[in-house]
Amino acid sequence: MASFSAESYFATQAPPPDLEQLVDGVREFVDRHIQEGRRIVLVTSGGTTVPLELNVVRFLDNFSAGTRGATSAEYFLAQGYAVIFMHRQFSLQPFSRHYSHSTNPFLDFLEFEEGRDGSNGTPKINVSASQTTHLAQVLKAYKDVHTKGLLHTLTFVTINEYLYLLRSISKELNRAKRHALYYLAAAVSDFFLPTQKMSEHKIQSTKGSLIIEMDQVPKILRPLVDEWTPEAYIVSFKLETDQQLLIPKAHQALQRYGHHLVIGNELHRRKFEVVFVSPSKAKPGKFEENWIRLQDGQTEIEAGIVQQLVLRHTEWLEATTNAL
Ligand code: PAZ
Known part of the structure; x- marks a missing residue:
């Protein structure tokens, strides 16, 4: 198995064709919010795919x-942040997530108004009474955010699109300096198949079994922190299925990349508890852990995560401003 540095990855894997156009949109968004003095958060969300063929029929996912990214984006907007929401195509999005096709189908909330046709015979449709209050709240927040231009959305599908987008966006967001916050909640593949090793056409089943050796995806937190956006407040996520690994892995990430915070979560408990792991202020060289748990009366743990994060970003901004 080969291991790519970020540099060798970008030198050998081609960028997505629409990258420049996507980055133009981000540039305009970032500049507008810098001018308006607003903090900007980049939320990454959803999983990346790893294509197995150049003409892709099969991929790993x-x-x-x-859910984490889309929900958190809404709470950041409520806290006054401008949000760049970089998400896997067709994964959940802020606001529309409340009416996801699978868990809460929108059509179930609508009903025909008996015997009431409009002037051209089009039937009148109502939102059922039990849903109106909630829908009105979501719709109001959605309209406000869009009228004020506070949310900029971009999509990726493959690991390659994710890596290129993250690099380009971070270089733009670098201009927001310490007002930029990174909330890297996407579930990013650790392994990939370089285009040079991919079969051009659909892999044939005639050989019986299939053995694929994948290469390691470069650890891009390092260049993100050191080169692309060195002044920002950077939060990464760590997912494990063995709870015992959460804290040691978070320590390892902080030691390796030198960023500000790792939010650890175990797969099955991720909607109820997460752990914030960060360098200790009291004991230099050590780390501290703070568990955030879903509180009574709360329905979404992201409310607590984002509230805590905004506090930390604010404290850090104040501390680093005073130190200048
Ligand atoms: O998208 P989701 O709400 O189902 O899951 C969120 C999550 C577990 C992917 C996220 O909280 C996370 O831990 N992301 C980082 C995963 C990792 O690469 O370790």
Whole structure:
């Protein structure tokens, strides 16, 4: 198995064809919010795919539905942040997530108004009474955010699109300096197949079994922190299925990349508890852990995560401003 550095990855894997156009949109968004003095958060969300063929029929994927990212984006907007929402195509999105096709189908909330046709015979449709209050709240927040231009959405599908987008966006967001926050909640593949090793056409089944050796995806937190956006507040996520690994893995990430915070979560408990792991202020060289758990009366743990994060970003901004 080969291991790519970020540099060798970008030198050998081609960028997505629409990258420049996507980055133009981000540039305009970032500049507008810098001018307006607003903090900007980049939320990454959903899983990346790993294509196995150049003419892709098969690919590897992961479980992430994008709930964490889409939900958190709404809470960041409520806290006054401008949000760049970089998500896996067709994964959950802020606001529309409340009416996801699978868990809460929108059509179930609508009903025909008996005997009431409009002037051209089009039937009148109502939102059922039990849903109106909630829908009105979601719709109001959605309209406000869009009228004020606070949310910029971009999509990726493959690991390659994710890596190129993250690099380009971070270089733009670098201009927001310490007002930029990174919330890297996407479930990113650790392994991939370089295009040079991919079969051009659909892999044939005539050989019986299939053995594929994948290469390691470069650890891009390092260049993100050191080169692309060195002044920002950077939060990464760590998912494990063995709870015992959460804290040691978070320590390892902080030691390796030197960013500000790792939010650890175990697969099955991720909607109820997460752990914030960060360098200790009191004991230099050590780390501290703070568990955030779903509180009574709360329905979404992201409310607590984002509230805590905004506090930390604010404290850090104040501390680093005073130190200048
Ligand atoms: O998308 P989702 O809400 O189903 O899951 C969220 C999550 C577990 C992918 C996220 O909280 C996370 O841990 N992301 C990082 C995964 C990792 O690469 O370790």
